[in-house]
Amino acid sequence: MASMDKESQSTKIETHHSAPPLDESLYGLRPQDAVFFKKLTGIEDDAVLKQHILDIQAKAYKVAPYGCIYLFVFTRHRLSALPAYQQVLRLGHECKNPIFLDIGCCFGNDIREAVLDGFPAVRAIGCDLRPELWNLGHELFKSSPDTFPAHFVGGDAFDPEILSIAPPASMQIAGALTPDLSNLTSLNPLRGCVSAIHATAFFHLFKEDQQLHMARAFAGLLSVEPGSVILGAHTGTQEKGVMNKVVRDLELDMFTHSAESWTAMWDGEVFEKGTVKVEAELRQTSVSVGSDEHYPILFWSVTRL
Numbered sequence: 001m002a003s004m005d006k007e008s009q010s011t012k013i014e015t016h017h018s019a020p021p022l023d024e025s026l027y028g029l030r031p032q033d034a035v036f037f038k039k040l041t042g043i044e045d046d047a048v049l050k051q052h053i054l055d056i057q058a059k060a061y062k063v064a065p066y067g068c069i070y071l072f073v074f075t076r077h078r079l080s081a082l083p084a085y086q087q088v089l090r091l092g093h094e095c096k097n098p099i100f101l102d103i104g105c106c107f108g109n110d111i112r113e114a115v116l117d118g119f120p121a122v123r124a125i126g127c128d129l130r131p132e133l134w135n136l137g138h139e140l141f142k143s144s145p146d147t148f149p150a151h152f153v154g155g156d157a158f159d160p161e162i163l164s165i166a167p168p169a170s171m172q173i174a175g176a177l178t179p180d181l182s183n184l185t186s187l188n189p190l191r192g193c194v195s196a197i198h199a200t201a202f203f204h205l206f207k208e209d210q211q212l213h214m215a216r217a218f219a220g221l222l223s224v225e226p227g228s229v230i231l232g233a234h235t236g237t238q239e240k241g242v243m244n245k246v247v248r249d250l251e252l253d254m255f256t257h258s259a260e261s262w263t264a265m266w267d268g269e270v271f272e273k274g275t276v277k278v279e280a281e282l283r284q285t286s287v288s289v290g291s292d293e294h295y296p297i298l299f300w301s302v303t304r305l
């Protein structure tokens, strides 16, 4: 229960403050996103596709009214826009037993992007507090566990039974572990084995000390192989601290890092200084397709040297 309390306290910021009614006018697929959705759903007609996405959005918003669901962020190709994305695909091709783990994966749209670009689906794992969202992902993309055999671990990533903190793996266990990914119910068996860990729109749900906890937990999962990477994007700021902002009727109140504080946390606090390369860049991005309202996003990666 303690861990659930943590989640509800922290995500209250984004989910329970005010959940404005859904606004269809925020819908808009960029050409590359339309290609992705048409290819995966098999729906070619724009109006039918829009209605399908609106239906799933409404169901998901009832499960958890996240800003990313309200703003249709899940319809935008974002994993491939991360600077370290090609590294993820390279790991998928070059590692003997690659593992791609997406924490806070929601519908699993980012995993589907990596799989479409060649990462083996059977070596991909999603983790989310709310399994209903993963199941809605199958509905959204008209797939099933047979046609899309990526694995899923449902649970609270703050629950030590799902993910406990372990020190970053050392050279001694390199290559020694090949966990069985079928029937995983916890991320702990993956310690020291994960080639790429992705978390977008995830860390900003939590307070500063919880973000550090989660970063340490991720570090324990990462493979010792040089080039293994943790990457993502979330709300950032010029100066670290609490950010209060209203974006398209969403009142946001969240702890945000700057590129400098985020870098210092990973290189020195989470990993021994000098053992990782951190790249972090704050960019202003459009709130919705075609909008000239901007929002500060920190794009980042942490690579094992």
Ligand SMILES: C[S@@+](CC[C@H](N)C(=O)[O-])C[C@H]1O[C@@H](n2cnc3c(N)ncnc32)[C@H](O)[C@@H]1O
Pocket: 007, 011, 064, 066, 067, 068, 073, 074, 103, 104, 105, 106, 107, 127, 128, 129, 130, 133, 155, 156, 157, 158, 199, 200, 201, 202, 205
């Ligand atoms: C804002 S959404 C982002 C979803 C997706 N990563 C994206 O970028 O579109 C945050 C996701 O994290 C999940 N989540 C929140 N707290 C969590 C926790 N403690 N453990 C695991 N997942 C969590 C939510 O259920 C939700 O699907």
